[in-house]
Amino acid sequence: MLLYLMKTTYTPQDQNVLPSRRPAEGRERRLINELIESMQHPAAVISEIAVGSHFIGIRAEDSGADCVGLAATLGAGVTAEAQRLLDQLPGTPLAQAAALLKSHGAFAISLGAAALNAGLVPPPDLPDLEASRIMAEKGRHGETVLVGEFPFTDWLREQVETLHLFELRDTPRRTSPAMWDEILSRCQVLGLTGTTLITRAMAAYLQKAPQAYTIIIGPTTPLSPVLFSRGADVLAGCRVVAPGPVFDAIRKGMSFRDFKKLGVQFLAWSRPETVA
Numbered sequence: 241m242l243l244y245l246m247k248t249t250y251t252p253q254d255q256n257v258l259p260s261r262r263p264a265e266g267r268e269r270r271l272i273n274e275l276i277e278s279m280q281h282p283a284a285v286i287s288e289i290a291v292g293s294h295f296i297g298i299r300a301e302d303s304g305a306d307c308v309g310l311a312a313t314l315g316a317g318v319t320a321e322a323q324r325l326l327d328q329l330p331g332t333p334l335a336q337a338a339a340l341l342k343s344h345g346a347f348a349i350s351l352g353a354a355a356l357n358a359g360l361v362p363p364p365d366l367p368d369l370e371a372s373r374i375m376a377e378k379g380r381h382g383e384t385v386l387v388g389e390f391p392f393t394d395w396l397r398e399q400v401e402t403l404h405l406f407e408l409r410d411t412p413r414r415t416s417p418a419m420w421d422e423i424l425s426r427c428q429v430l431g432l433t434g435t436t437l438i439t440r441a442m443a444a445y446l447q448k449a450p451q452a453y454t455i456i457i458g459p460t461t462p463l464s465p466v467l468f469s470r471g472a473d474v475l476a477g478c479r480v481v482a483p484g485p486v487f488d489a490i491r492k493g494m495s496f497r498d499f500k501k502l503g504v505q506f507l508a509w510s511r512p513e514t515v516a
Contacts (some may be wrong), residue, residue, distance in 0.1 A: 267443040279359035282335035290487035298354040308480040309357030316346035334359040362463040369508035371457040371476035382428030424448040434461030446471040475509040
C-alpha cells in the first residue's frame with residue numbers, strides 16, 4: 241500500500257500525517273542516487289538559501305551560470321539540527337547538499353531536493369504548459385489518477401472521464417486507500433506530484449503504473465531524464481527566472497500559488513522517443 245502523498249500547501253499540523261523521519265531505502269534510494277548523478281552542475285557553489293513555511297529555494301553559481309532550485313517543505317519546520325545545516329551549506333557544492341535527500345530528517349530531505357533541482361538543467365525552449373491541461377487532454381477516455389489534491393482538482397474532474405483522487409486526508413470525493421493499488425494497475429493517466437520524491441514514494445508509483453501516461457507535477461519535480469527511463473512521460477516542473485522576488489516571497493511564507501507569478505516559468509518536458 242502506498243502511503244505518502246502530497247497536497248499543494250502543507251502546514252506543521254500535517255506532520256501528523258507525514259512521518260518526520262523518512263529513511264531512503266531500496267528503490268527510492270536507488271532513484272535518488274541516479275538523480276544526483278544526472279546533475280549538470282554538481283560543483284556549483286551555494287550562495288543563497290531562502291526558507292519559508294511552505295518552500296525552500298537554493299541558489300548557486302558555477303562558472304557564471306546561475307543555478308536555482310525549489311522544493312516544498314511539506315510542513316517541516318526549522319529545528320536546531322536544521323539550522324545547523326542552513327549555517328553550514330553556503331559555500332558548499334550542490335552535489336553535497338543534494339545528498340541530504342538520503343537523510344532521515346524531513347527538513348534535510350527538502351533541502352536536498354532543492355539542491356538537486358538547482359543542479360539540473362532542462363533543454364532550452366520547452367513549452368510553457370501547465371500539467372492540468374495535459375492531464376485534461378490525455379484523460380478524456382479511461383481512468384485518471386491524481387496523487388494529491390491540487391487547486392485544479394475540481395476543474396480536472398469535469399474534464400476527464402473518471403478521476404480518482406489519492407489523498408490521505410479525509411477530503412470530499414477522495415478514493416479509498418484500499419483501492420489504490422488496484423486502480424494504479426489499470427489507470428490510463430497518472431498525475432504524480434514531484435514531492436513523492438521527498439515522501440519516499442515516487443519510485444513505487446512509477447513501478448505500480450507502468451501502463452499509464454505519467455505526468456510528474458509541480459515545482460519540486462526534478463527535471464532529469466532519469467525519470468523518463470523510470471516510466472515518466474512528461475515532467476511538468478518549473479524554472480525560476482527571477483530569484484530575487486521569488487526568494488523574498490518564500491521567506492514571507494507565501495505559497496507557490498501566490499508567488500509563481502513573481503518569477504516562475506512553467507515547463508513541460510516530454511519523454512524523448514529514443515527513451516526505452
